[in-house]
Amino acid sequence: MSRACREEAISTSNGNEAAEPGGGPIVATKLHIPELPADRVSRPSLVAELRDGSRARLILVSAPAGAGKTTVLASWRADRAEQRPFAWLSLDSRDNDPVRFWSHVLAAVRTVAPDAGAGVDDALRSSGGDVTALALPLLVNALTSLPGPIVLVLDDYHVITSADVHQSVAFLVDHLPRTVQVALAGRSDPPLGLARLRASAELLEIRAPDLRLSAGEATALLNGSLRLLSSRLSLREIGNELYVSLNTIKTHTRNVYAKLRVSSRQQAVIRARELGLLGRPRAARH
Numbered sequence: 042m043s044r045a046c047r048e049e050a051i052s053t054s055n056g057n058e059a060a061e062p063g064g065g066p067i068v069a070t071k072l073h074i075p076e077l078p079a080d081r082v083s084r085p086s087l088v089a090e091l092r093d094g095s096r097a098r099l100i101l102v103s104a105p106a107g108a109g110k111t112t113v114l115a116s117w118r119a120d121r122a123e124q125r126p127f128a129w130l131s132l133d134s135r136d137n138d139p140v141r142f143w144s145h146v147l148a149a150v151r152t153v154a155p156d157a158g159a160g161v162d163d164a165l166r167s168s169g170g171d172v173t174a175l176a177l178p179l180l181v182n183a184l185t186s187l188p189g190p191i192v193l194v195l196d197d198y199h200v201i202t203s204a205d206v207h208q209s210v211a212f213l214v215d216h217l218p219r220t221v222q223v224a225l226a227g228r229s230d231p232p233l234g235l236a237r238l239r240a241s242a243e244l245l246e247i248r249a250p251d252l253r254l255s256a257g258e259a260t261a262l263l264n265g266s267l268r269l270l271s272s273r274l275s276l277r278e279i280g281n282e283l284y285v286s287l288n289t290i291k292t293h294t295r296n297v298y299a300k301l302r303v304s305s306r307q308q309a310v311i312r313a314r315e316l317g318l319l320g321r322p323r324a325a326r327h
């Protein structure tokens with residue numbers, strides 16, 4: 042589901058709407074795990090690296106826009122061999138407020154453990170300026186008493202610029218119970234003492250070169266996309282065929298154009314035929 046989809050308020054286990062610290066409802070789409078592209082190229086070795094990296098407290102997926110950070114994390118979560126539930130939070134710039142940030146993290150954790158952290162909401166609300174000292178120890182205790190291991194994903198972390206939020210996330214990573222792994226995806230490296238974590242082998246890093254598709258994977262992706270682009274379907278119809286949103290198709294189409302260095306659908310099909318990526322034109326579909 043696209044993040045721009047209908048915003049809905051989340052309901053807690055007792056039927057009340059989960060509240061923002063300021064009193065408004067939390068936007069449920071921030072907690073949704075993004076859908077995988079219908080024509081996803083599977084990355085088994087990358088997913089295995091993530092799945093088997095359980096010694097790492099922090100998993101950092103750091104690469105430019107569109108590199109596939111969100112997709113690889115969602116693929117890991119969907120992997121059959123991964124047993125742990127994923128608490129997922131897609132951050133936005135309003136999460137630079139520490140109380141709001143941690144309220145959203147708590148709401149994400151409650152998507153997999155609905156009763157977690159009773160008392161943390163009150164501590165957050167009354168923490169004044171010092172969330173790290175007054176509320177985070179309670180959150181760490183709550184994570185320690187979860188019924189089973191979980192992965193906490195913080196996607197789009199590059200939007201966080203607040204030193205207070207960074208400091209509190211560093212505190213959480215330092216005090217994480219072994220049963221919780223934090224996976225953080227962003228377009229830049231966060232200031233979270235990465236060198237120290239790296240030195241103690243508690244950091245697993247996935248970067249742009251790791252995310253780059255191999256020639257075979259790129260060809261598989263282009264073949265799937267180009268077959269649809271060369272059809273007479275509109276982008277909206279292609280979206281319907283693939284069960285994905287028009288926005289996803291538009292992003293994906295832009296990516297295909299960039300890979301082929303063209304600027305229109307017609308040029309993409311011509312270029313793909315020149316490169317031998319597409320067969321001869323088929324009769325139009327009725």
Ligand SMILES: Nc1ncnc2c1ncn2[C@@H]1O[C@H](COP(=O)(O)OP(=O)(O)OP(=O)(O)O)[C@@H](O)[C@H]1O
Pocket residue numbers: 078080081082083084104105106107108109110111112113197227228262289292293296
């Ligand atoms: N393995 C894959 N197979 C098919 N398509 C993919 C794959 N990985 C990424 N894509 C496509 O590439 C585009 C960008 O991927 P994604 O959203 O994961 O990037 P991102 O690094 O999270 O970008 P951003 O920094 O904007 O959040 C999406 O349209 C996605 O469908």
Ligand SMILES: [Mg+2]
Pocket residue numbers: 110111112196197
């Ligand atoms: Mg992303």
